[in-house]
Structure formats: C-alpha cells, structure tokens
Amino acid sequence: MTKKTTSEEIIDLDIIDLGSAFQYYVQNSPRKLNNIAQQEIGRLVRWIGPEREIKTITPSEIGNYSDEFAKRTSTDTAPQKVAYIKKFLTFLKINELSSGNLASHLRMKKSNVGKITKKLEETKGEQINLTEAGYKDYEKQLKDYKTEMPQLADEVRKAAADGDIRENAPLDAAREKIEMVNSKIYEIEAILKVANIIDSSSQGDQIVIGSKVIVKNHQNKNNNEYQLVEANEANPLVGKISSVSPVGAAILGRREGDEVTVSTPAGEQVYTIDAIK
Numbered sequence: 305m306t307k308k309t310t311s312e313e314i315i316d317l318d319i320i321d322l323g324s325a326f327q328y329y330v331q332n333s334p335r336k337l338n339n340i341a342q343q344e345i346g347r348l349v350r351w352i353g354p355e356r357e358i359k360t361i362t363p364s365e366i367g368n369y370s371d372e373f374a375k376r377t378s379t380d381t382a383p384q385k386v387a388y389i390k391k392f393l394t395f396l397k398i399n400e401l402s403s404g405n406l407a408s409h410l411r412m413k414k415s416n417v418g419k420i421t422k423k424l425e426e427t428k429g430e431q432i433n434l435t436e437a438g439y440k441d442y443e444k445q446l447k448d449y450k451t452e453m454p455q456l457a458d459e460v461r462k463a464a465a466d467g468d469i470r471e472n473a474p475l476d477a478a479r480e481k482i483e484m485v486n487s488k489i490y491e492i493e494a495i496l497k498v499a500n501i502i503d504s505s506s507q508g509d510q511i512v513i514g515s516k517v518i519v520k521n522h523q524n525k526n527n528n529e530y531q532l533v534e535a536n537e538a539n540p541l542v543g544k545i546s547s548v549s550p551v552g553a554a555i556l557g558r559r560e561g562d563e564v565t566v567s568t569p570a571g572e573q574v575y576t577i578d579a580i581k
Contacts, residue, residue, distance in 0.1 A: 320358065321358065369410065436501050453486075460478045509580065532545060550568060563577075
C-alpha cells in the first residue's frame with residue numbers, strides 16, 4: 305500500500321469520520337491553512353457532525369449547507385470562503401473518502417446579508433421611499449448596531465485568547481456576529497443616505513405609499529388594518545405590507561369603498577376598502 309504525506313495526494317489511512325479527516329487535512333496540508341480557512345471548514349464539520357461517517361454524507365446535505373452559508377456570509381467574503389471548503393471536499397474525493405464529488409454541490413448562492421445594499425448599488429442611488437416611522441426605525445437600528453460593536457470586538461479578543469483557534473467555536477461565533485453587524489451598519493447607512501420620507505397626508509383620497517387602510521375580508525368577515533409601504537420597510541407582523549405584495553398591489557391607487565380581488569395560494573380573496581387614514 306502507498307501512503308502519501310500531503311493533503312493533495314492519495315492517502316492510505318483508516319479515516320472514517322469527518323472530524324478525523326478535518327484534523328488530518330489541517331495537519332498535513334502542503335500549505336499551512338490560514339485561520340479563516342480552518343474556521344470555515346470547521347463550521348462545515350460541526351454542522352454535519354465530526355463523528356459522521358464521511359461516506360454517508362449526501363450531496364443534498366452539502367446543498368443545504370449552501371443555504372446556511374448564504375444566510376450568514378457577506379457577498380464580499382463568500383467566494384474565498386467557498387473556495388476553502390471546496391478544497392477540503394475535493395480532498396475527500398481525491399482520497400476516496402467520500403462517495404462522490406461533494407464539492408460540486410457547494411454553490412455560492414446569493415447572500416441574505418445586505419440584499420438592500422445590493423439593490424441600492426443596482427439602482428445607482430435612486431431614492432428609497434420610507435415612512436417617517438420607518439426612517440426613525442432605521443435610525444434606531446443604526447444606533448443600536450453601532451453601540452453593540454465595542455462589545456462584539458471585546459468578545460472577539462477574549463475568544464481569540466482562549467484555547468486552540470481551530471476548535472474555538474466562541475471565536476467563530478463572535479467573528480460571524482461582528483461581520484454581520486458591520487454589514488447591517490453599512491446597509492442602513494446606505495439606505496438613510498438616499499431615503500425619501502413620504503407624506504401620505506397630501507395625496508387626496510387615493511391609497512398611496514404610506515397610507516393606512518382598513519380592509520374587510522369577505523370570506524372570513526375580518527377587518528384588517530394595514531399600512532402600505534415600500535418592500536424594504538415591509539413587516540407584516542406589525543401590519544406594514546409591501547406595495548408589491550398581493551394585497552398591497554391590489555389596493556394601491558384605490559379609494560374608500562372599492563372592492564378588490566386578490567389571488568392567494570388558498571384561492572381568490574375579496575376585500576372591501578372600508579377606510580383610508
């Protein structure tokens with residue numbers, strides 16, 4: 305039997321579980337892995353499970369991890385982080401530790417972090433309409449995030465000083481949180497820079513962005529109060545619905561007393577606009 309000594313060559317070791325493969329990869333990589341590479345591969349290992357038999361890992365699990373990866377990673381750092389993980393998965397395939405080419409199922413999906421920032425870049429500074437309450441809410445969020453930053457930086461320093469960074473889950477979590485908070489600060493600052501505070505009081509008797517309305521559902525006889533807002537401010541939990549949502553699009557431009565029909569997954573729903581505030 306042939307035994308090789310680098311992570312890019314075929315090895316002949318009794319490696320079965322993912323954790324052992326990760327340890328071998330770190331220790332025998334021809335180039336010393338930097339901290340970020342170790343952290344990203346370590347996250348994958350912990351997500352799947354260090355004791356998991358490598359041959360039982362399925363392509364769909366790697367695809368699911370792509371979704372989790374996108375939720376917490378900014379678009380600026382994603383490509384390099386994906387590359388680190390793919391190299392590890394390729395190492396498993398080359399050495400016949402995995403059942404197939406798992407690396408091909410790790411895709412860099414669009415990140416959920418900074419979606420509005422990306423929209424701002426695409427529109428090249430076009431205005432974003434916000435209600436006065438929405439503008440103030442963004443200001444409060446920005447203040448809270450900036451207040452949180454010194455504490456997060458302190459958590460990173462403390463976690464980095466505690467134990468082996470390759471197995472330091474608190475450090476991974478602290479760095480991940482500070483990256484996301486930084487992204488949110490940038491995103492909110494960009495929004496406020498181009499925000500246009502709308503005044504719905506001078507728009508006559510038609511429903512416009514910013515209008516508060518009461519609509520009656522003919523099917524269940526319930527009255528619902530909504531405020532119509534732009535997509536970036538929408539929050540159905542507090543009654544703010546987007547102007548591009550099914551109900552929002554149907555009532556935009558309508559007047560008190562109008563009846564609208566809305567297509568939903570449950571079928572068509574009929575509403576009457578009872579009041580506009």
